[in-house]
Amino acid sequence: MVALHGHWHITATFALDKLIVAHFPHPRNGPTPKAPPLSLRDTTVKETESVCVLGVMLDSRLKWKVQQASALGKATSIVSALWQITRPSQGVSLKMICCLYISVVIPKMTYGLNVWYTPPHCPEGGQKRVGSVSALHRQALLSITGAMRSALTDLLETHANLLPMRYLLEKICYRSLIRIFSLPDNHPVRKMASNAYRHRNTTTHSPPLWTLSRLFDLPAPSDVETITPLAHPPDYDVLFSCDIPLDKDQAYRREENNRRRINIYSDGSRIDGQAGAAVVLLDKQNPANNQVLRYQLGALKLHTTYEAEGIGVVLRLALLQNCLHTNQDNTNMIGLDGKSFIEVTFNFKHRPRQYIIDEIHRLTDEILTDTSPRLLLTWVPGHMGLDRNECADEEAKRAACGNTGGSSPLPQFLRGKTLPASVSALKQHFHTSLIKRWENNFAKSRRLQRFSIYEPRGVHLNFVHLTDKLSRRQTSVLVQLHTGHIPLNFHLQHINRSNTPNCPNCEASGYLAKETV
Structure with a gap:
């Protein structure tokens, strides 16, 4: 502790009566010898048995009784x-x-x-x-x-x-x-x-x-995922937009009226204690161009289906990067079953699974240019009888069973390593x-x-x-x-608050709360 100098020396006082000292002796058997007093400027600093550090009370023996x-x-x-x-x-x-x-x-x-x-x-x-x-x-x-x-x-x-x-x-x-x-x-x-x-x-x-x-x-x-406090600067421009219908019926009608030639759907699923993600590319005019890509994340105690939804988007961007139709406007739509994941892609607050969202933004910046159409994340509800979305769900279940791979190579982000827990x-x-x-x-x-x-x-x-x-x-x-x-007589008698367990109206003996219900 040093005294203040300059301007602070005039406006602030160096009060020794605010100082305290706490001793933390080495643990040993028997009584602890008394420490000598600490004197500064002819003032003895007050000795205390405990001191507060960052909101936690530390006692001399570190027994934490004072904190408790x-x-x-x-x-x-x-x-x-x-x-x-x-x-x-x-x-x-x-x-x-x-x-x-x-x-x-x-x-x-x-x-x-x-x-x-x-x-x-x-x-x-x-x-x-x-x-x-x-x-x-x-x-x-x-x-x-x-x-x-x-x-x-x-x-x-x-x-x-x-x-x-x-x-x-x-x-x-x-x-x-x-x-x-x-x-x-x-x-x-x-x-x-x-x-x-x-x-x-x-x-x-x-x-x-x-x-x-x-x-x-x-x-x-x-082996545990790292959560960084800040992933992107505040002025970062996201190169994709979202389209979330009001309810499932509106989303179903919008998907039924979809006239795009090429549609890409991704989904995450779990089965037998494992999580997997998959993406399918469907060409209406030429089914021979259909492609699929699958990836198994691992055990559910280390991964979630929400995480699998994000891996599905990463697979979709990798499939888009290797696709011959990248420059066409009808390939910029990504159909997702998870509405919450679409919303979180626009939130840069640090949270679990942030590294997956960062990879999505990095791939998007790498694939798209200033003249490319923005990607569109749209909500396609599952289990509504939509064949295209159900196809992605089936492939995701196959991925959860261990069938990793597909018609295109995996992205570098997923090659030769396991995802952190x-x-x-x-x-x-x-x-x-x-x-x-x-x-x-x-x-x-x-x-x-x-x-x-x-x-x-x-x-x-x-x-x-x-x-x-x-x-x-x-x-x-x-x-x-x-x-x-x-407070019925049957219970009040047990706690010595009533002389009889009988009902005061019908005089039934020993009536229970069960009968009251």
């Missing part, structure tokens, strides 16, 4: 505020309060989670670290669902469509590790990620990044595995048999979507009926 307490304190104040805007009988709807909890409370509670938290990797280990967070999670679930305080947590998580806290924290750590693995090579953390992956099997004094690389089954950082596919595969683990644990619960009376779907209840049109009071009553914890 700070995160829980921030989240507790927000969860307490949730009770002010929602009640079992009135307030914000279930869907809106779930969105508020996911977007505000969870980020506050899990900021910097991959640094100060390690997912429990033993059946019985690490449960105490999740306990305090789970208690706050339960308070939020009671506020979200409008259930009674005696309701069981696993049933509340099912109705709110929220993962148990242990799985939720594990998912956040996994997504954070993928984000680090997908950084560009010039990022300073990318080298640390590669080093952590090489030393992931080191169990002694391993940093958090090494530990997460060992716990999660992820490809090497070099998709970030979206890795996240989706891990989320699916978490749902299966949650479902298996819920199936072992002795409460499943009672809950299956009302909803046999278990964790796949989708209660938030089903009750979107209901009022807050109606939603709370349904949750109380499903959980069996409802």
Whole structure:
């Protein structure tokens, strides 16, 4: 720390009372000797046990207890505020309060989670670290669902469509590790990620990044796609346009009235756990000129059909580059089954699969000139009885089965290499595995048999979507009926709030919530 000079020396003060010092001694057995005081200009700098660095509290022993307490304190104040805007009988709807909890409370509670938290990797280990967070999670679930305080947590998580806290924290750590693995090579953390992956099997004094690389089954950082912050300058001119009809019927009629001689269609498909892409060129006047090109991407746990749609466009541009009809105006149309991919080709924001869109733009700039007609990306819905589009879908399925190649050579972009793993596919595969683990644990619960009376779907209840049109009071009553914890005499007697389990009207003995439903 140095004093300020020049103009800043006149307008700003160098206040020593704002300085603090924190000591991080080497871990050893026994008490730590007291450090000597630090004095500057006859002023002793205040010593503290913890310090905040980039929003994360560092304590002298790096036990992260101070950070956990700070995160829980921030989240507790927000969860307490949730009770002010929602009640079992009135307030914000279930869907809106779930969105508020996911977007505000969870980020506050899990900021910097991959640094100060390690997912429990033993059946019985690490449960105490999740306990305090789970208690706050339960308070939020009671506020979200409008259930009674005696309701069981696993049933509340099912109705709110929220993962148990242990799985939720594990998912956040996994997504954070993928984000680090997908950084560009010039990022300073990318080298640390590669080093952590090489030393992931080191169990002694391993940093958090090494530990997460060992716990999660992820490809090497070099095998994960790189997401660059900026692909093109703001004034980049896209050499193609899009044509997206309002609905499927309009798209069907427009394709039926298509009078082009040459049409090129591309599609992506999945079958038997594999993803593939294909492109077909159809000549109405001379079917002998028809061409096809196929490419297998790989396993679905590493790739997506959305990614296959982009590879189909790359194959189409390669086929167009080798085609004799490049200069004809009737070859500038690309029919795609995926409407979302057409929209994203005009968005230069960094996102997964950005390297495929960059390759599409590069090939377009290479093929077309200033006098060439612009390419037209048009939406042709699938499974509507259009023979030309169904032909591309059949070829895409053949590509997914491993039939790579065709009437033209593959583009240089796809030759002799495998595509990097998709970030979206890795996240989706891990989320699916978490749902299966949650479902298996819920199936072992002795409460499943009672809950299956009302909803046999278990964790796949989708209660938030089903009750979107209901009022807050109606939603709370349904949750109380499903959980069996409802202010009826049969349940009130269990919690010592009623002297009899009988119905006050018909005097039926032991009536249940099932009978009320």
